Amino acid sequence: MKPTIHTQSNALRAEITDKAVFESRRAFIKSTAMLSAGLMLPSLGQAQAELNDKLTITAREHVTHYTNYYEFSTNKQDATELAKPLITKPWRVEVSGEIEKPGLYHLDDILKANAIEERIYRFRCVEAWSMVVPWLGFPLGEMLARFKPTSRAKFVEFTTLYNPEIMIAQRSTILDWPYVEGLRMDEAMHPLTILATGMYGEDLPNQNGAPLRLIVPWKYGFKSIKAIVKIHFRETLPDTAWHKSAPSEYGFYANVNPEVSHPRWSQSRERVLGASIFTPKRATELFNGYGQQVASLYTGMDLTRSI
Amino acid sequence: MISARNKTRLLKTLLICVGLVPFLLLLLATLNDQLGANAIQTLHFSLGDWALRFLMIGLALTPIKIITQQAWPLRYRRILGLLAFFYASLHVLVYVALDLSWSWAAFVDEVPKSPYILVGLLTYLILVPLAMTSTKAMQKRLARRWLTLHKLVYVAALTACLHYLWLVKLDISQPLIYLGLWLVLISIRVYRLKTG
Numbered sequence: 218m219k220p221t222i223h224t225q226s227n228a229l230r231a232e233i234t235d236k237a238v239f240e241s242r243r244a245f246i247k248s249t250a251m252l253s254a255g256l257m258l259p260s261l262g263q264a265q266a267e268l269n270d271k272l273t274i275t276a277r278e279h280v281t282h283y284t285n286y287y288e289f290s291t292n293k294q295d296a297t298e299l300a301k302p303l304i305t306k307p308w309r310v311e312v313s314g315e316i317e318k319p320g321l322y323h324l325d326d327i328l329k330a331n332a333i334e335e336r337i338y339r340f341r342c343v344e345a346w347s348m349v350v351p352w353l354g355f356p357l358g359e360m361l362a363r364f365k366p367t368s369r370a371k372f373v374e375f376t377t378l379y380n381p382e383i384m385i386a387q388r389s390t391i392l393d394w395p396y397v398e399g400l401r402m403d404e405a406m407h408p409l410t411i412l413a414t415g416m417y418g419e420d421l422p423n424q425n426g427a428p429l430r431l432i433v434p435w436k437y438g439f440k441s442i443k444a445i446v447k448i449h450f451r452e453t454l455p456d457t458a459w460h461k462s463a464p465s466e467y468g469f470y471a472n473v474n475p476e477v478s479h480p481r482w483s484q485s486r487e488r489v490l491g492a493s494i495f496t497p498k499r500a501t502e503l504f505n506g507y508g509q510q511v512a513s514l515y516t517g518m519d520l521t522r523s524i
Numbered sequence: 525m526i527s528a529r530n531k532t533r534l535l536k537t538l539l540i541c542v543g544l545v546p547f548l549l550l551l552l553a554t555l556n557d558q559l560g561a562n563a564i565q566t567l568h569f570s571l572g573d574w575a576l577r578f579l580m581i582g583l584a585l586t587p588i589k590i591i592t593q594q595a596w597p598l599r600y601r602r603i604l605g606l607l608a609f610f611y612a613s614l615h616v617l618v619y620v621a622l623d624l625s626w627s628w629a630a631f632v633d634e635v636p637k638s639p640y641i642l643v644g645l646l647t648y649l650i651l652v653p654l655a656m657t658s659t660k661a662m663q664k665r666l667a668r669r670w671l672t673l674h675k676l677v678y679v680a681a682l683t684a685c686l687h688y689l690w691l692v693k694l695d696i697s698q699p700l701i702y703l704g705l706w707l708v709l710i711s712i713r714v715y716r717l718k719t720g
Contacts, residue, residue: 279561497625
């Protein structure tokens with residue numbers, strides 16, 4: 218069975234640069250959905266309405282002013298300003314390791330080869346808050362396949378840009394810079410996993426990980442590494458940044474799981490960003506609600522141990 | 525000319541007004557929806573910050589007295605202590621009413637899993653009897669025991685620092701500053717006790 222992907226449109230990059238068009242399309246989708254729901258038609262529109270109800274998009278303003286970008290600051294509001302000097306054009310990605318086609322790839326060329334689509338995903342941070350973001354990007358797996366991984370490629374490791382001149386918090390030692398994240402090969406190839414280049418119909422703002430970031434919707438947000446400059450295919454488990462910093466608190470898998478608490482706080486509920494102060498927290502779902510699509514990746518694994 | 529007594533009274537009133545400014549600003553920000561993406565957390569953390577700040581300022585008065593050799597700082601201890609208690613109470617209220625939405629199930633789930641919340645709760649439980657016995661009448665009634673009881677504020681300030689330290693994910697510089705301040709303020713007292 219092909220997994221259901223929460224995709225509302227397959228748009229070319231050229232079509233989605235206009236924010237007004239994007240907004241009106243959203244309004245159209247919403248109104249038709251409400252209309253068909255109102256008529257009680259068991260149609261696609263109703264399914265869409267349910268989906269919209271489940272995934273209420275967070276205001277862009279909140280997503281751009283609440284970021285964990287420790288390369289710039291540990292304060293979530295600061296990266297918005299501090300990340301402005303980062304130059305994201307031109308951008309190159311070094312692809313290496315257990316593949317047949319290693320090389321230094323220009324982001325422009327990568328983008329030419331991969332059609333951009335919109336994915337509306339819930340993003341759940343390990344700090345027990347969540348937001349819903351319309352990302353623009355392309356499936357990571359389709360791109361990785363083109364590099365022809367060899368049979369020895371078991372994991373993919375991603376590295377963030379290291380540039381302490383601009384990324385001023387890299388001058389401190391709060392984390393072992395540069396930031397490294399990784400996925401098991403099957404997780405990386407999963408159709409839900411994307412590389413994002415934009416959100417809300419526009420290019421990614423710098424503080425949200427421009428020009429290229431990972432989005433793995435069923436894992437805690439720290440897996441979704443920003444400003445990627447290296448993709449390395451390897452046979453052994455990558456040593457990832459947060460795991461190195463506190464192994465008992467941040468595992469390699471970091472699958473969203475309400476049953477497995479962080480050693481210092483519960484993960485059973487999450488604060489929805491942008492909600493009114495009287496809105497109760499929502500119950501966190503196993504695999505962040507994407508279990509139907511991804512649970513099979515972890516068959517036979519003890520999720521309470523492989524955190 | 526204002527008499528010395530009136531001057532103190534005026535300064536006390538002024539201190540209360542200044543002490544309530546952060547509360548009013550937070551209230552305005554809440555009503556105007558200016559608390560950002562995670563409004564409850566912003567409110568909750570700000571109130572906690574102010575509780576800790578007033579607790580520390582309150583603890584600084586005796587060292588100031590020791591250093592300046594003047595008695596006036598001690599007159600403001602009660603107000604600062606009560607301001608700290610006021611902000612701590614709102615901090616707890618926001619947690620229980622807004623963060624947990626009064627849900628007992630959520631309380632039972634979250635609190636035991638969070639050592640820092642337990643320490644925070646302990647801090648508040650220490651502050652309650654101190655606030656309750658802060659009146660002059662209670663001070664007289666408890667006589668000597670009052671002083672012993674109110675020494676607990678040193679413990680509360682320490683557990684408040686630990687509460688903060690324990691919740692931070694990575695950058696512990698802020699809680700360490702408070703912890704350092706606590707050490708300095710206590711050290712001055714200890715030094716004074718030893719040298720007489």
